Amino acid sequence: MGRTAERHAQNSWSQWSAVRAARPTALLGPAGRPLTSRLKTLLDDPVQVPAAVPALTAVAAPASLDRTALASAVLWSAEQEADPTGACDALEALGVAALTADHLRRLSALADGDARIIRSGAEDRIIRQDEALRNRARALVTTFTAPTGLTTPTAP
Numbered sequence: 001m002g003r004t005a006e007r008h009a010q011n012s013w014s015q016w017s018a019v020r021a022a023r024p025t026a027l028l029g030p031a032g033r034p035l036t037s038r039l040k041t042l043l044d045d046p047v048q049v050p051a052a053v054p055a056l057t058a059v060a061a062p063a064s065l066d067r068t069a070l071a072s073a074v075l076w077s078a079e080q081e082a083d084p085t086g087a088c089d090a091l092e093a094l095g096v097a098a099l100t101a102d103h104l105r106r107l108s109a110l111a112d113g114d115a116r117i118i119r120s121g122a123e124d125r126i127i128r129q130d131e132a133l134r135n136r137a138r139a140l141v142t143t144f145t146a147p148t149g150l151t152t153p154t155a156p
Contacts, residue, residue, distance in 0.1 A: 111140075
């Protein structure tokens, strides 16, 4: 077990330190490549996945990433209500090429399903946050399913 996993097992609050460290790591670009293995250890925790994935897509060698598996991890995080807003950011960073038909189905379920995604928090904010998340998920579904390369003729 790595140090991050050991710390997390001892103190669940340590997961937030890893999240805060992963977010700016994306700014390093390829210079952050030595951090790839550390970032991959964050993929086992749904709270850490949304911060780890954009960092990985920015710093890791592109051929070393299984983008489809990363998309699965991101959706799993959103479905667990770990960080659904961060999950949307991570899906955007991965891009449409990483998504399978099942991923799009799961994202659509988040956008338009019956169950609330945001289920905890201050009562007066749950509905607003849930609706904001659903709007973001709908926008991603629209973006990811829009036909590419087709243009609509403009009227004279």
